[in-house]
Amino acid sequence: MNRLDALRGTTPQKPHDARAIAALAANPGCSRRALMDGAGIDKDAAARHLGFPAPFGQSPFAITRGNAFEALVKADGCAELLRMLRDLLGLPIAEVAYHDVENVGAHLRHTHTRTLIDRAVRQEDAGTVYDHPLFTLDIAGHTAYLEPDVVAFQLGGRFHIVEIKSFAVIDGQADPAAVAAAARQAAVYVLALRGLLAELGHDPLRVSHEVVLVCPENFANRPVATLVDVRRELAVLRRQLTRMTTLDRLLDGLPDDLTFDLLPGEDGLPTRPVAELADAVRGAAARYAPDCLSTCDLCFFCRDEARQEGASDLLGRHVRDELGGVASVGEVLGLADGTRDAAAGQEEIARLLRNAERLRRECLT
Ligand code: SF4
Structure with missing residues (x-):
């Protein structure tokens, strides 16, 4: 059994349709999605079992x-x-x-x-x-x-x-x-x-x-x-398709026993303990962006995770790119009000954030 088959485990493979393949291009930086799609995981079934169903599909x-x-x-x-x-x-x-x-x-x-x-x-x-x-x-x-x-x-x-x-x-x-x-x-x-x-x-x-x-x-x-x-x-x-055929680099960074198996029962419904599946999904790095809400079945799960981490990803791709390298909103605020020292490589963004914070204060007073 190859590594991608092991990631899917006993869960039947989900065939890709054009809509699903097209969505791959929507967030090419997300390892979680690349791995789950590469292994043919039914992300919709996983999201439902995790308690975060996404309201996709047309009325x-x-x-x-x-x-x-x-x-x-x-x-x-x-x-x-x-x-x-x-x-x-x-x-x-x-x-x-x-x-x-x-x-x-x-x-x-x-x-x-x-x-x-x-x-x-x-x-x-x-x-x-x-x-x-x-x-x-x-x-x-x-x-x-x-x-x-x-x-x-x-x-x-x-x-x-x-x-x-x-x-x-x-x-x-x-x-x-x-x-x-x-x-x-x-x-x-x-x-x-x-x-x-x-x-x-x-x-x-x-x-x-x-x-x-x-x-x-x-x-x-x-x-x-x-x-x-x-x-x-x-x-x-x-x-993105090339990335999916060369997932070895992403797979190398994962624990050997990681699997997204939903352990479907006789009725086809997942039986895997929810907390265990959630830990497994969190084991593959996500790159949440608000656009995920219209393109990926796991969007509500990943948004919840990003909220708990206070990730700057929540602010959208443009802001995230502007903040290059500052991962959390808490870190951004700390750099802006000077309560946090800039790490190596963050000097420029820290200077810009302090300026922005100074201008904001001037406007408010
Ligand atoms: S919803 Fe999650 S898994 Fe899907 S593309 Fe966004 S970050 Fe990746």
Whole structure:
């Protein structure tokens, strides 16, 4: 049994989906998450058992709305989508071909997707849209199956991932957090399709780093398409996936007997004593940031831990980076009011904090 299997113990492995893989790029500095994801731990089940369930998952209303919007965009052989893609990517009207890969049996979908993508590259003669293709991505030695909404193949030989989301674009603006999450998810598909092209012996860079984001516009359900550049998300994702395949350095720092095993009973529910599991999870270093609240199942557990430690992480990534090296709020306050001496390397931040504290006092008096 390798070390990652030992970390998971008797708990069944949780397969990764695109949303989970995308979230890896949200907090690349967190060892706890890298280890738990690398081992395929069900973080949602762990968080529930620890007494810190995270309210993730869309409401039934949001899911219904999302499905209805996707059906509208894809109705009549993606007619509405093709209209937008013609404008955005210059797909030629006469040569558009539409393939719904979902019509193929589930076990054949990946093979069928490979065949269609290979043919598109070799023939290079059609603007083509693929609905429900199935890609794979290797995550720390395990195969994840991924299903982007649509892939568009542009005349001229470029593939574009199309993501259909139901959050609204109002007066040309959308919720930045929702757009960032959609970009991270689309980047996962870009990476998977690039991997497939490389396997087929084609140039992976035929997959564009510009993805097409389709959202409802203003308060009507009329779809609007925008190009989003996901190069930054791709770079972070690549780094994080590499980190997960080379977890040895992180594993070396852990006690030999550390395991996140939930010890599921016959009914599949965890039976491991909660305090023991909590100690095990704390054994892997976290890097909490408020963004975790929208991206990681363990967010409430890690936030509680950060609060108990008075960690400066709670103030957000920007403040944490500005404070570089000062780990707790107590330490920050001590340096600011001079009751604490600066350790080696903290001289500059201590000077800035003392200045800030002096200015604050001047303003208050
Ligand atoms: S919630 Fe915890 S485990 Fe998850 S990314 Fe944040 S710090 Fe890491």
